[in-house]
Amino acid sequence: MEWTLQGLAALTTEKRLALYRNAVKSGDPKAQKIIDLIIENDLSLDEDGGLPFDHPVMLEIAAICAEPAAIAEAVQAAENGLPPLAGMERRIVAALGAKYGMHYTTHHAGRCIADEMLALGWVKLSQKPMPDGCIAKTATTFAKKDR
Structure with missing residues (x-):
């Protein structure tokens, strides 16, 4: 057909x-x-309007969040009391433009960078507002794990 x-x-x-x-x-x-x-044509693939994790946009977000430079920026943001996403979101915006910010892409970005932080031994804290100018409105903060 x-x-x-x-x-x-x-x-x-x-x-x-x-x-x-x-x-x-x-x-x-x-x-x-x-x-x-x-x-x-931006046809929805999820009844809630989100994109599946195997969608090219979501795969690109995951790839950006796994880049060593993005992870380093996320760690620096966390060390300054900001959500890690605040340190590296600009990379996603630069790569995806208007494709970032809808269809649960900000949530996915937060999840992906959170996975990287957890892998480095950081611990989740609470949600915190993102700095002015960010696309995501809130994101999870992290603290270094006590050893």
Whole structure:
């Protein structure tokens, strides 16, 4: 079947997500057309409007959060009492532009950088407002683990 934008838009988010995931797995050029139509037209893949973790935007956020320079900036922010996300969010904004800030992308970024902080032995504290100018409004703060 040849999918059109109208046909994809008419699907429920559940069916669209299943089609998207099957297309990603197949690697077929026709399947890539489906993926492109969904992504380029910002068709929702989640009933709450979020993106699945295997969406290219979410994968790019995770990759940025795993960069050593981003982690170093996150640690420095945490050492200054800020959420780690505050130290490195600009990298995500620079890479994704308007694709960052909706579809739970800020939440995903916070989760990804939190995973890096936990791997370094930091401990989660509480949510704190992000500095002015940040896209995310709040994020988790961390403290060094007592040894």
